Amino acid sequence: MDSYIPHTDEEIKEMLDVIGVKSVDELFSTIPSNKAINSLKISKGMDEFNVLSTLKKMASSNANADEYAYFLGAGIYHHVIPSAVNQIASRGDFYTAYTPYQAEVSQGTLQMLFEFQTMICELTGMGIANASMYDGASSLAEAVLMASRHTQKYKALISDTVHPEYIETVKTYVTGPQIKIEKIGHGPDGMVSIADLKAKIDDQTSCVVVQYPNFYGVIEDLKTIRELSKDLIFIVVTNPISLGVLEAPGKLGADIVVGDGQTLGIPMNFGGPSFGFFAIREDPKFVRTMPGRIIGETVDVDGKRGFVMTLQAREQHIRREKATSNICSNHALGTLYASIYMSLVGPNGLKEIGEHNYSKAHYLLDALESTHHFKKAFSGEFFNEFVVESDLDIQKFEKNLFKKRIIGPLVLPNVDRSSKGKLLFCATEANTSEEIDRLISVVEAM
Amino acid sequence: MELIFEISSEGRRGFIPPKMDVKSYKIPGKFARTASPKLPELTEGEVVRHYTNLSRLNYAVDVGFYPLGSCTMKYNPKVNEAAASLGGFLNIHPYQDQKSVQGALELMYNLQEALKEVSGMDALTLQPAAGAHGEYTGIAIVRAYHTHRKDFGRNEMIIPDSAHGTNPATATMNGYKAIEIKSDKNGMVDIEELRKIVGPHTAGIMLTNPNTLGLFDENILEIADIIHKAGGLLYYDGANLNAVMGKVRPGDLGFDVVHFNLHKTFSTPHGMGGPGSGPVGVKSFLEQFLPIPGIEKKGEKYLLNYSRKNTIGRVRSFYGNFGVLVRAYAYILTMGGDGLKYASEMAVLNANYLKVKISKTLEIPYNEKPCMHEFVATTEPLLEHGVKALDFVKRMLDYGVHPPTVYFPLIVHEDIMIEPTETESKSTLDHFAEIVEKIAKEAKENPKLLQEAPHITPVRRLDDVRAAKQLVLRWK
Numbered sequence: 001m002d003s004y005i006p007h008t009d010e011e012i013k014e015m016l017d018v019i020g021v022k023s024v025d026e027l028f029s030t031i032p033s034n035k036a037i038n039s040l041k042i043s044k045g046m047d048e049f050n051v052l053s054t055l056k057k058m059a060s061s062n063a064n065a066d067e068y069a070y071f072l073g074a075g076i077y078h079h080v081i082p083s084a085v086n087q088i089a090s091r092g093d094f095y096t097a098y099t100p101y102q103a104e105v106s107q108g109t110l111q112m113l114f115e116f117q118t119m120i121c122e123l124t125g126m127g128i129a130n131a132s133m134y135d136g137a138s139s140l141a142e143a144v145l146m147a148s149r150h151t152q153k154y155k156a157l158i159s160d161t162v163h164p165e166y167i168e169t170v171k172t173y174v175t176g177p178q179i180k181i182e183k184i185g186h187g188p189d190g191m192v193s194i195a196d197l198k199a200k201i202d203d204q205t206s207c208v209v210v211q212y213p214n215f216y217g218v219i220e221d222l223k224t225i226r227e228l229s230k231d232l233i234f235i236v237v238t239n240p241i242s243l244g245v246l247e248a249p250g251k252l253g254a255d256i257v258v259g260d261g262q263t264l265g266i267p268m269n270f271g272g273p274s275f276g277f278f279a280i281r282e283d284p285k286f287v288r289t290m291p292g293r294i295i296g297e298t299v300d301v302d303g304k305r306g307f308v309m310t311l312q313a314r315e316q317h318i319r320r321e322k323a324t325s326n327i328c329s330n331h332a333l334g335t336l337y338a339s340i341y342m343s344l345v346g347p348n349g350l351k352e353i354g355e356h357n358y359s360k361a362h363y364l365l366d367a368l369e370s371t372h373h374f375k376k377a378f379s380g381e382f383f384n385e386f387v388v389e390s391d392l393d394i395q396k397f398e399k400n401l402f403k404k405r406i407i408g409p410l411v412l413p414n415v416d417r418s419s420k421g422k423l424l425f426c427a428t429e430a431n432t433s434e435e436i437d438r439l440i441s442v443v444e445a446m
Numbered sequence: 447m448e449l450i451f452e453i454s455s456e457g458r459r460g461f462i463p464p465k466m467d468v469k470s471y472k473i474p475g476k477f478a479r480t481a482s483p484k485l486p487e488l489t490e491g492e493v494v495r496h497y498t499n500l501s502r503l504n505y506a507v508d509v510g511f512y513p514l515g516s517c518t519m520k521y522n523p524k525v526n527e528a529a530a531s532l533g534g535f536l537n538i539h540p541y542q543d544q545k546s547v548q549g550a551l552e553l554m555y556n557l558q559e560a561l562k563e564v565s566g567m568d569a570l571t572l573q574p575a576a577g578a579h580g581e582y583t584g585i586a587i588v589r590a591y592h593t594h595r596k597d598f599g600r601n602e603m604i605i606p607d608s609a610h611g612t613n614p615a616t617a618t619m620n621g622y623k624a625i626e627i628k629s630d631k632n633g634m635v636d637i638e639e640l641r642k643i644v645g646p647h648t649a650g651i652m653l654t655n656p657n658t659l660g661l662f663d664e665n666i667l668e669i670a671d672i673i674h675k676a677g678g679l680l681y682y683d684g685a686n687l688n689a690v691m692g693k694v695r696p697g698d699l700g701f702d703v704v705h706f707n708l709h710k711t712f713s714t715p716h717g718m719g720g721p722g723s724g725p726v727g728v729k730s731f732l733e734q735f736l737p738i739p740g741i742e743k744k745g746e747k748y749l750l751n752y753s754r755k756n757t758i759g760r761v762r763s764f765y766g767n768f769g770v771l772v773r774a775y776a777y778i779l780t781m782g783g784d785g786l787k788y789a790s791e792m793a794v795l796n797a798n799y800l801k802v803k804i805s806k807t808l809e810i811p812y813n814e815k816p817c818m819h820e821f822v823a824t825t826e827p828l829l830e831h832g833v834k835a836l837d838f839v840k841r842m843l844d845y846g847v848h849p850p851t852v853y854f855p856l857i858v859h860e861d862i863m864i865e866p867t868e869t870e871s872k873s874t875l876d877h878f879a880e881i882v883e884k885i886a887k888e889a890k891e892n893p894k895l896l897q898e899a900p901h902i903t904p905v906r907r908l909d910d911v912r913a914a915k916q917l918v919l920r921w922k
Contacts, residue, residue, distance in 0.1 A: 002781075002785060002788070004520075004521055004523060004713075004780075004789075004868075004869050005788065005789065005792050005868050005869060006869070006870070006871035006872075007792060007795075007871070007872065011871075011872045012795065014872070015795055015796075015799040015872060016795070018799055018802055018803070019795075019798045019799055019802050019816075020802075021798075021816070024791045024794070024795055026816070027791075027794050027795065027798055027816040027818075028662075028693050028694075028791075028794065028816075029815075029816065030661070030662040030664050030815055030816065030818075031662055031690070031693060031694045032664070032666070032667055032694075032699075035667070035694055035695075035698045035699055036693060036694055037692065037693065037694060037695060037698070038692075039692060039783060039784065039787065040563050040564060040691070040692045040783035040784075040786060040787060041563050041783060042560050042563055042564075042778065042782060042783030042786065043782055043783065044782040044783070044784065045779070045780055045781045045782030045784065045785040046779055046780060046782070048525045048780070051525055051529070051776055051779045051780050052525060052528060052529060054779060055529045055532065055535075055553075055772070055775075055776060055779070056532060056534075057549070058534070058535075058549035058550070058552055058553050059529075059532035059533070059534025059535045059549055060534050060549070061534070061548055061549035061552075062534040062535070062538050062546065062547045062548070062549045062550050063538070063542065063546040063547070064533050064534050064536075064537040064538045065533075065537035065538070065539075066533040066534075066537055070539060072539050072541055072542060074541055075540075075763055075764075076539055076540055076541070076764070078537070078539070080463060080464055082460070082461040082490070084460070084461075084490050084493060084494055086531075087494070088493075088494060088497045088498065088501075090527070091497075091498065091501045092506055092507075092508030092509075092522075093501040093502060093504045093505075093506045093508060093509060094501050094504065094506070094717075094718060095506075095522075095715045095716075095717050095718070096506040096507035096508040096509075096522050096715050096716065097504045097505065097506040097507070097716065097717075097718045098512065098514060098517055098519060098716045098718070098719065099716070099718065099719035100718065100719070101514075102505070102843065102848065102849055103905070103908050104840070104843055104900050104903040104904070104905055104906060104907065104908070105503075105504065105505035105843055105848065105903055105904070106503075106504055106505065106718075107447070107500075107503040107504070107904050107905055108500040108501050108502065108503035108504035109504055109718040109719075111447060111449070111500055111503070112497070112500055112718075113718075114449075114919075114920070114921070115449060115450050115451070115921065117919060117920050118451065118920040118921040119483075119485055121920050122483035122484050122485060123483045123485075127920075128919050128920070129919075129920070131719075132720070134575035134576060134579060134720075134721075134762055135575060135762050135763055135764075136763060137760070137762050137763040138575065138579070138761065138762045145619075163763070165760055165763040165764070166763065168759050168760040169759070169760045169761060169762055169763065171759050172586065172737075172758055172759035172760055172761055173619075173761075175586065175589065175620070175621070175758070176586070176589070176618075176619050176620040176621035176622075177619075177621060178621065219477050243479070243483070244479070244482075244483075245473055245477075245478060245479055246473075246477055246478070246479055247477065247478065247479050247480060248479060248481075248483070251480065251481075260763070267536040267537055268536070268537055268538060268539050268540075269535075269536060269538075269767075269768050269769045270535070270538045270539070270540050270547065270550050270764070270765065270768035270769075271539075271540030271763065271764025271765055271766075271768060272575065272721070272762075272763075272764055272765070272766055272767040272768050272769065272770075273575065273720075273721030273723075273767040273768075273769050273770060275720075275721070284917065287917070287919075293719070294919060295919070296913040296914070296917060296918055296919050297913065297918035297919075298908050298909045298910070298912045298913035298918075299908070299909055299912065300905040300906040300907060300908045300909070301898070301906050301907050301909075302906055304905055304906075305905075306905040306908045307908075308908050308910055308913045310910070310913040310914050310917070310919075311914055311917075312914075313914075315611075316578070316610075316611035316612050316614075316615035317610075317611040317612075317854075318611070319611070319615070320611045320614040320615060320624070321614035321615060321617060321618045321624040322618070323611065323614075323615040323618070325615065325619065326578045326581065326582055326612045326615035326616040326618075326619050327576075327578055327579075328576065328577065328578040328610075328611075328612050329576035329577060329578065329709070329716075329719055329720040329721075329722040330576075330719055330720045331575070331717075331720040331721045332717055332718035332719040332720050333715075333717030333718060333720065333721060334717075334720075334721060336497075336718070339450075339497075340493060340497055342485050342486070343450055343460060343485070343486045343488060343493045343496070343497075344460035344461040344488075344490060344493050345460065345461050345463065345485075346458070346459060346460060346461075346485050346486060346487045346488070347482040347483055347484065347485045347487065348459065348482075348487070349459065349460075349461055349462075349463055350483070350485065351479075351482060352463050353463045355466075355470070355473070356463060356464065356466055358471060358473050359466060359468060359469070359470050359471045360468060362471040363468040363469065363471065381474060381477060398543065402543070402546065407539065407542050407543075407546070410541050414541070415541065429463055429464050430464070432464075432467060433467040433468050436468070
C-alpha cells in the first residue's frame with residue numbers, strides 16, 4: 001500500500017485471478033529474461049514530511065529573491081507578480097488537465113488559450129498567435145525554420161545583439177535543414193549595424209532576426225531595418241512586458257514576433273518553465289506554415305459558441321514526417337499565468353509597469369554614473385537593462401554585493417564572450433529605491 | 447461562457463503595481479507606443495471568477511478517471527507542488543553565481559543520477575522542455591555522432607508504423623528521411639523487413655518499447671543487433687517507460703539514446719499540454735554530444751560545465767524546466783527505487799485487468815500475450831450499426847469519464863487505446879468496464895445516442911471543419 005497506489009493485497013490477488021496468472025511477474029514474461037532486473041539502486045521512499053524537509057534544505061541553500069535584491073536580467077527577470085495569478089493557476093482543473101483533444105470537456109483550456117492568443121496579438125500588434133511554444137529561444141529557432149520553409153531560401157541573418165543563448169539554439173536547429181546563419185554586427189550605439197545588414201542581404205537570404213529591446217537592453221530601430229529588408233521575413237524577438245510602453249513590433253513591420261513569456265507573471269524558476277509566444281502577421285497562407293497548436297472559434301451542433309484546436313493538418317500527429325514541426329506538448333500552463341497576469345494589470349497597469357521599469361533603470365544608470373566608477377557602454381536608448389564599463393575589481397564587487405544581499409549584474413563575458421569587462425544591469429518595478437541606495441553604498445565603500 | 451474581453455469595462459483595475467519611488471524619466475516619443483493594447487479591464491474579483499468558471503469547464507486528473515492511452519495520466523501528487531513552490535526554487539535566477547544556487551544544482555544532479563539508474567544510461571541532459579523536444583535532442587545527437595565519424599551517407603531514420611507522429615516529424619527536423627517499417631502480425635517490428643531495409647544509409651531506428659499497442663517487442667535484442675551491425679544507433683522513445691521501471695532498462699537492451707517524459711512517468715502535471723520535461727540519456731560514447739551546460743559534481747561542489755567539445759549546442763535557453771524537475775525529484779524521493787518498480791507493476795496489472803474486463807465487450811487485437819501498461823481495443827464490429835470509435839468514446843463523456851485515445855496507433859482500425867495507470871483503483875476500473883459494456887449495448891439498440899454524443903457536456907460536438915475554413919483565431 002502507498003498513498004498514490006490504491007490496491008490491497010487481496011485486490012491484487014483478485015485481479016490476478018481475473019487475468020488468469022499467478023503473479024505480477026508473469027505479466028512481464030515478454031521481457032527477455034537475461035535482461036530483466038529486480039531492483040533499482042535508488043534509495044528507499046520517504047514519507048511526505050521527510051521529502052519536504054529534504055527539499056526545503058536544498059531550497060534554503062539557494063540565495064533567492066525573497067531575501068536578495070536582484071539587478072540581474074538577461075532573459076529572465078524579477079518582476080512583481082499579483083497574488084491572484086498563482087492562486088488561480090493552482091486549480092487542479094487547469095494544471096492536471098491534458099492537451100484539449102476532447103474539446104467538449106476542455107472548453108476552459110480552449111477558451112483560455114483563445115483569449116491568450118488575442119492578448120498576444122494585441123500586445124505585439126500582430127494578426128495571429130499560436131497557443132505557445134517551449135520558451136523564447138526555441139520559438140526563435142522555429143521562426144527561422146518557418147522563414148526558410150516559406151521562402152525556400154536557406155540563409156538567415158541574425159543580429160549579434162540577440163541573446164547569445166537564443167543564437168546558440170538557432171544554430172542547433174538549423175543543422176538538420178542546413179540553413180546558413182550569418183551574424184550582423186552592431187555599432188557603438190549597441191544597435192544593429194545598418195551598413196553590415198545591407199552588405200549581407202543577398203538573394204539567398206530568408207530572414208532577418210533582431211531583438212527588441214536587444215540583449216544589451218537597447219531599443220532597436222525596427223522601422224529602418226524593415227525598410228532595408230523589404231523582401232525578407234522580418235523576425236523580432238521581444239520582451240512582452242516592454243510592450244506596454246514601446247511601439248508594437250507589428251506596427252513597425254514585423255512578420256514574425258517571438259519571445260519568452262516569463263515576464264508576464266511567471267517566477268524566475270531558475271530559467272524555466274515559462275513559455276514561448278509566436279505571433280505572425282495576418283495571412284491565411286503564412287499561418288499554414290506556422291508551428292504549434294492554434295485554437296479557433298466555432299460552434300457546436302446546437303449552434304453554441306465553442307473553441308477547438310484547429311489547422312491540425314500542419315501538426316505531427318496528422319502530418320507525421322511532413323509536419324511543420326515536431327512540437328506536441330507546448331507550455332499551456334505558462335500561458336494561463338500570462339493570461340491572468342495580463343487580465344489583472346490591464347492596458348493601464350502594463351503601461352505603468354513599463355514606465356516604472358524605464359524610470360528605475362534610468363535612475364539606476366544615473367546613480368551608478370554619479371559614482372564615477374561606471375560608464376554607459378552604448379549610446380542607444382534602453383528600456384530596463386543597460387551595459388556599463390567599470391573600473392572596479394569585478395570579482396570583489398560581486399562579492400561585496402552578495403554580502404549586502406544583492407545579486408549583482410551579469411558579467412557579460414560569462415555569457416557573451418565578446419564583451420570583456422562589461423556589466424549588464426537590470427532594474428524593474430520590483431527594485432525599490434532602498435535597494436538602489438544599498439547597491440550604490442557598496443560601490444562607494446570600494 | 448462570455449469571453450474575458452466581453453466582460454471588460456474601461457477604467458477598471460485588477461492590480462495596482464508598485465508606486466514609483468524615484469523620479470520619473472520620460473520615454474522619448476519616437477519609441478513610445480501609439481495605441482494601447484486592448485487588454486481586458488476588470489477588478490481582481492472579476493478576473494478570479496472568470497478563470498475559476500473557465501476551470502470548471504475542464505475535465506482533469508483531479509476530477510476523474512483519464513485513461514488516455516500513451517499519455518500516462520497518473521495522479522499528480524500535491525507534495526510535488528508544495529516543493530516546487532518553495533521560494534528557494536521558485537525565485538532564483540539562472541545566471542546568479544553557481545555558488546549561490548548549490549541546492550538547485552544538487553537537485554538536478556541527483557535527478558540525473560536517478561534517471562540514469564532507471565534507464566541504464568551513462569550520461570544525461572535535463573535541458574529539453576518536453577518529450578518531442580527530447581526526441582529532437584536525441585536524434586540531433588545521433589546525427590552529430592555520424593557527422594563526427596565523417597559517416598555522411600546515413601540519411602535514413604527507421605520508424606515503425608505504430609510510432610507516435612512526433613517520431614517521423616523529429617526525423618525530418620533533423621534532416622533525415624523517415625523510413626516506415628511495417629509491424630508484423632504480432633504487432634512487433636517485422637524483423638525480416640528490417641533486415642531488408644537496413645544498410646549504409648541507416649542512421650538509426652526510433653522505437654517505443656513497449657510499443658503503442660502496449661506490447662513489449664520481444665525481438666528487441668535482435669533488432670538492436672541488426673541496427674548496430676548496420677552502423678546505426680537505437681533511439682528509445684520513453685513515452686511508455688511507465689511500464690518497465692525496475693523491470694528492465696533500455697540501456698541494457700542495447701538502446702544508445704533515451705528520452706524521458708517526466709510529465710508522464712514521473713507524475714508531474716500535464717498542465718493542459720505543458721510544461722513537460724524531456725531529459726535525454728545516452729551511452730558514454732555519446733556524452734560528448736550532449737547539449738551544454740552539463741551539471742556535474744566535483745568533490746562536494748556542484749557546477750555547470752560548458753566544455754563538452756562536440757556538443758550539439760543548446761536546444762533552448764538556460765538549463766531546462768527546473769520547476770518540473772523539482773516535482774519529478776520529489777516524486778522519486780517519495781517513491782524510492784522500490785516504489786518506482788511497484789508503480790510499473792501496478793500499472794501493468796491494471797492494464798491487464800482492464801483488458802480482460804473489456805475483452806468481454808470489445809474485440810482486442812493482438813491479445814495473445816499479456817499487455818504492458820496499456821492496450822488497444824477496437825469498435826470495428828459496431829460500424830454495421832453506424833457507430834464509429836469516435837462516437838463510442840464521445841458517449842463516455844456523458845458517463846463522466848475522459849475518453850481514451852482514439853484512432854491511434856494507425857495500424858488498428860476504429861481503435862481505442864486505453865492506459866489506466868497505477869493510481870486507479872479496482873473499483874474505478876470495474877466501473878469503467880461497466881460503462882464500456884453499457885455503451886456497446888446502446889450502440890446496437892440506439893446508435894443515435896452515440897452518434898450525437900455527448901449530450902450533457904458544457905458544449906456538444908464542435909464543428910471542426912468550420913473552425914478550419916472560417917478562421918477565427920482571436921477575438922475582435
